[in-house]
Amino acid sequence: MSLWFALSPLIVLTFGGLGLMMADAFSKTRSDLALGSFLTFTSAGLFALALWIMGGVPAAVMLKVAPYIVLDKFTLFFTATICLGGAISSLLAGGYLPEHDIDRGEFYALMILAAIGAVLLAAAGDFLSLFIGLETMSLGVYCMTGFRRTNPRSAEGALKYFLLGSFAAALMLYGGALIYGATGSTSIEGIRTALTSGEFGTLRDPSRLATVVIAMVLVLVGLAFKISAVPFHMWTPDAYQGAPTPATAFMSVVVKAAAVATMMRVLLVAFGDKASSSWSSGWPPVIAGMAVLTMLVANFIALRQENVKRMLAYSSIAHAGYLLVGMVAAWGQGNEIVAGEGRAALLFYMLQYTVTQAGAFGALILCGSKGKEAVTYEDLAGLGRRHPGAALPFALFIISLAGVPPTAGFFGKLYLFRAAVDGGFTWLAIIGLLNSALGAYYYLRVLVFLYMKEPAPGAAQATPMKSGYIYGALAIAAALVLYFGILPGKALEMAASAGKSLGAKIEVREVPTKMPDTATAALP
Amino acid sequence: MSAYAPMFLLFAVGLLLVLAFFVGTSLLGPKNKGAEHQLPFECGSESTGGRHIRLSVKFYLTAILFVVFDIEAVFLYPWGVKFRSLGWSGLVSMLGFLSVLVVGLVYCWKKGALEWEK
Amino acid sequence: MNAIPIPAFLVVAGIIFGIGAFGFLVRRNVLVALMSIELMLNAINLTFVAFNRAYPHNHTGHVFAFFVIAIAAAEAAVGLALVLSFFRLRKTVRSDEGDLLKN
Numbered sequence: 001m002s003l004w005f006a007l008s009p010l011i012v013l014t015f016g017g018l019g020l021m022m023a024d025a026f027s028k029t030r031s032d033l034a035l036g037s038f039l040t041f042t043s044a045g046l047f048a049l050a051l052w053i054m055g056g057v058p059a060a061v062m063l064k065v066a067p068y069i070v071l072d073k074f075t076l077f078f079t080a081t082i083c084l085g086g087a088i089s090s091l092l093a094g095g096y097l098p099e100h101d102i103d104r105g106e107f108y109a110l111m112i113l114a115a116i117g118a119v120l121l122a123a124a125g126d127f128l129s130l131f132i133g134l135e136t137m138s139l140g141v142y143c144m145t146g147f148r149r150t151n152p153r154s155a156e157g158a159l160k161y162f163l164l165g166s167f168a169a170a171l172m173l174y175g176g177a178l179i180y181g182a183t184g185s186t187s188i189e190g191i192r193t194a195l196t197s198g199e200f201g202t203l204r205d206p207s208r209l210a211t212v213v214i215a216m217v218l219v220l221v222g223l224a225f226k227i228s229a230v231p232f233h234m235w236t237p238d239a240y241q242g243a244p245t246p247a248t249a250f251m252s253v254v255v256k257a258a259a260v261a262t263m264m265r266v267l268l269v270a271f272g273d274k275a276s277s278s279w280s281s282g283w284p285p286v287i288a289g290m291a292v293l294t295m296l297v298a299n300f301i302a303l304r305q306e307n308v309k310r311m312l313a314y315s316s317i318a319h320a321g322y323l324l325v326g327m328v329a330a331w332g333q334g335n336e337i338v339a340g341e342g343r344a345a346l347l348f349y350m351l352q353y354t355v356t357q358a359g360a361f362g363a364l365i366l367c368g369s370k371g372k373e374a375v376t377y378e379d380l381a382g383l384g385r386r387h388p389g390a391a392l393p394f395a396l397f398i399i400s401l402a403g404v405p406p407t408a409g410f411f412g413k414l415y416l417f418r419a420a421v422d423g424g425f426t427w428l429a430i431i432g433l434l435n436s437a438l439g440a441y442y443y444l445r446v447l448v449f450l451y452m453k454e455p456a457p458g459a460a461q462a463t464p465m466k467s468g469y470i471y472g473a474l475a476i477a478a479a480l481v482l483y484f485g486i487l488p489g490k491a492l493e494m495a496a497s498a499g500k501s502l503g504a505k506i507e508v509r510e511v512p513t514k515m516p517d518t519a520t521a522a523l524p
Numbered sequence: 525m526s527a528y529a530p531m532f533l534l535f536a537v538g539l540l541l542v543l544a545f546f547v548g549t550s551l552l553g554p555k556n557k558g559a560e561h562q563l564p565f566e567c568g569s570e571s572t573g574g575r576h577i578r579l580s581v582k583f584y585l586t587a588i589l590f591v592v593f594d595i596e597a598v599f600l601y602p603w604g605v606k607f608r609s610l611g612w613s614g615l616v617s618m619l620g621f622l623s624v625l626v627v628g629l630v631y632c633w634k635k636g637a638l639e640w641e642k
Numbered sequence: 643m644n645a646i647p648i649p650a651f652l653v654v655a656g657i658i659f660g661i662g663a664f665g666f667l668v669r670r671n672v673l674v675a676l677m678s679i680e681l682m683l684n685a686i687n688l689t690f691v692a693f694n695r696a697y698p699h700n701h702t703g704h705v706f707a708f709f710v711i712a713i714a715a716a717e718a719a720v721g722l723a724l725v726l727s728f729f730r731l732r733k734t735v736r737s738d739e740g741d742l743l744k745n
Binding site for chain 2: 014018021022024025026
């Protein structure tokens with residue numbers, strides 16, 4: 001297998017993104033950029049699937065780009081997830097942007113370029129590529145958040161997101177610098193080797209140990225920020241509410257997927273040694289505490305929301321809490337079987353969350369039209385009777401978010417909490433279940449408004465928009481939600497196999513041979 | 525490796541230093557004693573207008589485009605120094621990198637970001 | 643052998659990073675916040691390059707510094723654009739006056 005084929009998802013995305021930029025710049029008429037963007041994402045996702053079906057990338061090919069890009073099945077799984085989220089979001093944008101008169105072509109290019117960053121982030125096996133991926137993704141998403149240039153809320157959300165995001169990235173990078181100082185390595189594998197073996201193995205030297213601990217805290221803060229875990233979630237509701245809804249959908253699924261992938265790689269591989277990943281002296285209790293805090297805070301605040309978009313933002317934070325429960329299960333006290341189950345559950349949860357959450361935002365888009373976006377619960381009142389076609393998909397995604405069978409969300413939560421129980425974290429699973437019950441309350445409130453309330457007399461009513469793109473996106477998302485909800489076996493199997501490949505030994509070269517030597521020879 | 529020990533003072537030292545700056549400026553810095561003291565006394569002319577002049581946003585756009593493309597040159601220097609030993613693979617990689625930049629430049633151009641007068 | 647010891651650089655970098663972080667958290671002017679972030683990134687560069695002296699067999703730290711410089715430039719470009727669009731709509735550069743989005 002050639003390296004080009006192994007890298008094909010990234011290459012397809014790059015050419016697609018650059019191509020769309022050129023198409024946007026050169027075409028006089030508004031060419032169908034949404035479709036181009038959708039096709040780019042689909043073909044990149046299909047390339048990832050093809051690589052998967054061929055049994056993954058052979059080690060010899062992987063070594064050519066290791067440790068900067070790790071092309072294991074874990075990466076392929078996340079590439080496919082990211083491309084799925086991107087494809088749905090670009091169709092949503094194709095309907096939403098023209099309807100609300102912000103139809104400018106750069107949105108699609110930004111989306112694809114941000115997705116390249118996300119894929120790179122999920123594939124990063126070195127802090128260098130990790131940081132480049134993180135920034136590529138983030139810069140694109142900041143721009144997408146501020147895309148409604150005449151809307152003060154959009155500008156404000158984007159600015160807040162940018163400031164806090166860059167601050168968190170800088171903290172994380174400082175963590176990377178300290179790790180480099182303590183271990184002499186910036187690659188995930190290299191850090192693990194340094195922490196487990198040789199002169200650093202026991203980290204006897206207290207100052208070196210303290211450096212690693214500080215670095216780990218800084219890196220954790222950066223990652224928690226990106227998956228929007230409490231107490232680093234402040235930006236999330238503002239950015240989600242201010243952003244145009246397709247950008248919100250993109251942020252809530254793609255950014256989160258990439259951040260979860262990095263978090264797994266950094267915590268389970270780089271800090272996966274006995275000392276750093278023990279309940280008494282390592283990161284697991286921190287993650288578990290953060291999970292509890294995230295679920296509780298997000299669900300309680302979501303209860304009080306009157307704005308559905310903001311409610312969905314808090315729901316996305318709550319889901320970050322469930323994902324962190326999965327993170328603890330994926331650690332599984334170092335027991336490999338339990339950890340394997342936990343990883344599979346976490347990856348499956350991420351996959352089902354991608355289609356469900358993107359679908360929910362899509363349904364929200366569908367319920368509004370030019371001049372009157374559906375934003376509050378009141379806007380949705382009576383929609384089930386007036387426009388059953390628009391209310392039905394919304395209802396489906398909402399019950400999947402709540403975790404009711406026969407939808408994807410049910411199996412996501414089932415596997416996740418079962419893995420937590422098997423890992424010996426019954427208390428965490430119980431807190432998670434109680435929170436799901438809490439979450440069901442505000443999700444069901446949407447259904448109540450859709451089907452049981454009538455709009456207040458004289459209130460401006462939101463009418464559903466008409467767009468083939470939105471219908472297409474919702475059809476794809478709904479089909480997958482039902483598919484994962486009825487036949488989750490295949491996807492779970494893939495998640496398990498992807499989880500297994502994470503951190504598996506490929507013979508990593510000592511040091512990248514040519515590039516760094518020559519790159520710095522210019523220095524005096 | 526006690527050589528690393530000073531590092532753990534750094535947050536504390538950083539914080540102290542900043543606090544010292546704040547306290548220092550409030551003690552040593554000029555105090556504003558009211559608008560009367562700012563007026564020229566028996567010399568010069570009465571000042572008019574505010575301190576802030578609005579600069580056209582065109583300056584910002586041009587400057588930022590310059591910075592972005594300028595910084596990318598940082599990757600060209602090391603490549604140029606080791607041009608021969610990097611050989612064809614280095615050349616191809618650098619061409620790939622530059623062609624991405626060229627796409628960005630063409631985009632700016634076509635979008636009219638390089639025009640001073642619209 | 644009269645070279646300045648590595649910890650000296652690290653302490654300077656740490657102080658600069660601290661000033662940056664402090665400035666970011668305390669100042670309410672978004673332009674100052676942007677400058678603080680740049681300060682933090684430069685402190686990181688210094689840390690990387692200083693640590694590289696402890697590991698002279700490769701140049702990882704130096705390479706990092708190059709990439710951080712490039713990324714900082716891109717970040718500044720995007721950040722200034724966002725500040726500009728905020729200023730156009732709100733006529734202010736103070737972050738505490740951005741209060742349209744609330745619970």
